[in-house]
Amino acid sequence: MKKYAITLGFAIALGRFLYKEDKYIQVNEREIASARLPEAFDGFRIIHVSDYHNAWFGWKASNLLDKIREAEGDVILITGDIIDRRTPNLRRSRYFIRKASEILPAYFVTGNHEAHYKRWFNLKKYITKSEMENLSFSSVELARDGERINLAGMPDPWFLGDEEDPYVHLYFDKMLQHRLNGLPAGFTILMSHRPELFHIYSKYNLDLVLSGHAHGGQIRLPYLGGLYSPHQGILPRYTEGTHIKNDTALSISRGLGNSRFPFRVFNRPEIVVITLKKK
Template sequence: MVSTVAISSSRIPPAFSGFRIAQVSDLHNAKFGKDNSTLLRMLSESGPDIIVITGDLVDSAHTDIDTALSFAKEAVQIAPVYYVTGNHEARLTEYGRLRTGLETAGVTVLEDKTVWLERDGGKIMLIGLSDPDFTVKGDMFGEVPSMAGTKLESLAGSEGGYTILLSHRPELFETYADCGIGLVLSGHAHGGQFRLPLIGGLVAPNQGLFPKFDAGLYTDDSTDMVVSRSIGNSIIPFRFNNRPEIVLVELCAE
């Protein structure tokens, strides 16, 4: 399914009103239709200005880099694609091959990097953080140690304006807000895997039971974070009350 989220802010340049971002997170080498034709059709019909992949494009337990690259090659025909890593990429011995293949396909790989999005004279900074597991390994129920704050301060600089961060990890939301990020697009939590009425998600990596950030929109002062329920599965092969989703974010200048 496609879930639409509207984000309004006085910091969004007027030129970016109506700008649409399609988010694909935690695909884990899943296939929806032959050669992911169903997923690609849904992306195309969403009419995105850009597509962002927020980590775990592949699954470290049953890695299929060719399938991941095939999806990427088709996705860039729909809209410019930007990619950040997840914890599963950090486990790959073949990550270099995946990164090179994505770049060859035309995907912009953001490993602790920034790019500027420009539209009709307006500019937004897009920041990508590499998954912290490339530096320090975490565990299923522990909080991941991270230098995200230091990295973000360095990457965002002091130019001001509206910033969008692609980062796999929603559990670091407080850090993102402290750095004044405008919008964070994240995944990793898989919607809490099993969603219970009035309670929400049951369990998520690095958040444990009843995770605080499992799915949807979270706001802290001037920072919004959208957490995708993701598309694929990993350790637990099924979901309950938790449909896979593409997230379509539409920006609106106030």
């Protein structure tokens, strides 16, 4: 009897732990300082949301939307996987799109789950009609007190072809180059789902890149970091935090939801709030 009570107690404690790891959103603040940043954008706050995967965060996504409201940002940037292709909940994704873009101006780029979601055309149409702007194949200028910065986007590589084909990354690189060549000189932010393509982003004159996709490595181990990420494998390099290469900062969100692996361990869902600073 005592053995059963201990087992039951352990199972309840484990269940509570995994639930908290999966549903308690952390808001992590970062700063990116640059001499290229226009004065007017000193203190500009970006709310970076990634890999929502139509996950449940309270009734009407209230836990998630409240965190976004409380962060007091200037813009919401969403870097892909707003839907989960295996367990899609179109209504939930649509609701998040509508509500998030009521809070602040919101911009989105696609992830691999959009690329493989069979009703993507439907969701894309919804985004196009909503206040949220899809920057997967375009860029905009953000204006503040008469000054401007560039915000560019890239689609997930799966939108360009079968990723098993090595030419897809070459094509992605050329497309990014072309996109950036068309922008006015100045501080530039890129939204792109994949952190493992940092070697491509850092070749260009980008100040800040926002990515997700790695889900923090799903299980985070002390000293070792994330355990596994798609497209990076075991002990992946780019799973969270800020990485610098050739004056380009890559800021990675651990994301909100899960895809194939159903749990997060020592790796709570994350919203990153980035404050831009004039150096």
